[in-house]
Amino acid sequence: MSIKPMIRNNICLNAHPQGCAAGVLKQIEYAKKHLSAAEAAQNTAPKLALIVGCSVGYGLASRICAGFGYGAVTVGLSFENEPSEKRTGTPGFYNNEAFDKEAAKAGHISISLNGDAFSNEMKSKTAEAVKQAAAKAGIPAKIDLFVYSLASPVRTDPKDGVMYRSAIKPIGAAFSGKTLNMMDGTFSPTEVEPATEEEIFNTVKVMGGEDWELWMDALENKGLLSPQTKAVAYTYIGPESSWAIYKNGTIGKAKEDLERACREINKKHASKINGAWVSVNKALVTRSSAVIPTIPLYITCLFKVMKGMGLHEGCIEQIARLYRDCLFTAGGNVPVDNENRIRIDDWEMRDDVQKAVAKRMEMITPENVFEETDINGFRHDFLEAHGFDVEGVQY
Numbered sequence: 001m002s003i004k005p006m007i008r009n010n011i012c013l014n015a016h017p018q019g020c021a022a023g024v025l026k027q028i029e030y031a032k033k034h035l036s037a038a039e040a041a042q043n044t045a046p047k048l049a050l051i052v053g054c055s056v057g058y059g060l061a062s063r064i065c066a067g068f069g070y071g072a073v074t075v076g077l078s079f080e081n082e083p084s085e086k087r088t089g090t091p092g093f094y095n096n097e098a099f100d101k102e103a104a105k106a107g108h109i110s111i112s113l114n115g116d117a118f119s120n121e122m123k124s125k126t127a128e129a130v131k132q133a134a135a136k137a138g139i140p141a142k143i144d145l146f147v148y149s150l151a152s153p154v155r156t157d158p159k160d161g162v163m164y165r166s167a168i169k170p171i172g173a174a175f176s177g178k179t180l181n182m183m184d185g186t187f188s189p190t191e192v193e194p195a196t197e198e199e200i201f202n203t204v205k206v207m208g209g210e211d212w213e214l215w216m217d218a219l220e221n222k223g224l225l226s227p228q229t230k231a232v233a234y235t236y237i238g239p240e241s242s243w244a245i246y247k248n249g250t251i252g253k254a255k256e257d258l259e260r261a262c263r264e265i266n267k268k269h270a271s272k273i274n275g276a277w278v279s280v281n282k283a284l285v286t287r288s289s290a291v292i293p294t295i296p297l298y299i300t301c302l303f304k305v306m307k308g309m310g311l312h313e314g315c316i317e318q319i320a321r322l323y324r325d326c327l328f329t330a331g332g333n334v335p336v337d338n339e340n341r342i343r344i345d346d347w348e349m350r351d352d353v354q355k356a357v358a359k360r361m362e363m364i365t366p367e368n369v370f371e372e373t374d375i376n377g378f379r380h381d382f383l384e385a386h387g388f389d390v391e392g393v394q395y
């Protein structure tokens with residue numbers, strides 16, 4: 001079957017099954033090679049991991065590193081479309097299939113669930129799946145790694161059934177910038193009006209920390225937490241040039257709420273878990289980040305600079321470093337900044353990197369965008385995230 005990418009405004013509407021599977025395999029090879037068996041032998045590595053938002057981007061890398069880097073039993077939950085007569089499935093659908101197939105081949109227990117993580121029903125079903133997976137592996141049903149890696153435009157609150165929709169908008173003043181079209185290198189001016197109070201509230205409802213807290217309560221109620229449990233959720237901060245639309249905008253408010261939730265979880269479940277952390281990750285090309293105004297231009301410049309300095313990482317490299325150097329160190333201590341956050345955005349935020357990126361962003365024009373930015377790398381990563389442009393796949 002020949003499938004070509006269908007892309008509109010940095011959104012890809014289809015996916016390639018074999019390409020997705022090949023992408024998963026590539027990440028598996030990386031995890032196997034780079035997460036040594038040493039930590040597992042020292043008993044600090046996870047044996048049972050639950051990943052919510054497991055199918056693509058940072059969540060998929062988190063699952064692969066746990067399952068294939070450490071040989072952990074993994075239960076993954078995501079919300080994906082199955083293929084139909086008219087449409088291919090979403091990339092995550094094929095990634096989950098490929099993950100389960102490879103896990104079975106390697107003798108690792110894995111269960112993948114498809115459904116709405118915000119609902120009570122999926123929380124119960126997931127807890128049951130965790131128990132099932134542990135029983136199959138003959139290990140205690142105690143989660144020692146819980147990764148919360150959701151990125152969603154909507155959330156239905158299970159308490160009142162109201163559906164909230166998030167908005168990526170500035171707060172207080174309009175934002176104007178330019179958005180790079182990764183396919184042809186053109187720029188379009190972007191003007192985003194400031195968010196209303198309601199839009200801020202709704203975005204916090206969707207992308208804030210309330211649901212993470214509900215997950216922790218649900219897992220505790222089912223007896224699935226233990227003093228070994230480490231919980232982590234992901235955030236982004238980025239350079240000041242993006243703050244108007246990101247850190248100081250609606251999404252930033254939601255991420256502040258994620259940090260509030262983290263503090264709450266650490267208080268409430270103190271005696272039950274090892275700890276909860278928010279990890280600040282690097283800006284990368286995923287289905288979510290490609291649609292945030294100005295971020296594609298920033299990322300293409302960032303990649304150019306970081307690749308030039310030999311500092312570039314993708315999702316799998318970031319998460320392998322998160323596990324090896326932060327969450328599952330031999331001594332067991334988790335390095336954090338003064339706000340208790342893990343910083344694997346440390347290389348991105350280095351002074352020399354940021355200065356070089358800022359300088360580059362100022363000089364980019366439609367005429368030099370192909371030479372002076374890594375637009376080709378951005379486009380490749382974006383296509384690869386949908387199973388296209390993957391090495392070794394016959395399209």
Ligand code: NAD
Pocket residue numbers: 052053054055056057058059077078079080092115116117118149150151152153234235236280281282283284285286287288289
């Ligand atoms: P992504 O779009 O690649 O993946 C999102 C995941 O959430 C998918 O597995 C999807 O199936 C799942 N999902 C969405 N709605 C769901 C629902 N209702 N029920 C179950 N699953 C659902 O996103 P990503 O870019 O990997 O982002 C993951 C997290 O990392 C987010 O919190 C994001 O803010 C953060 N982060 C991203 C970047 C970046 O540059 N991409 C940088 C730093 C932090």
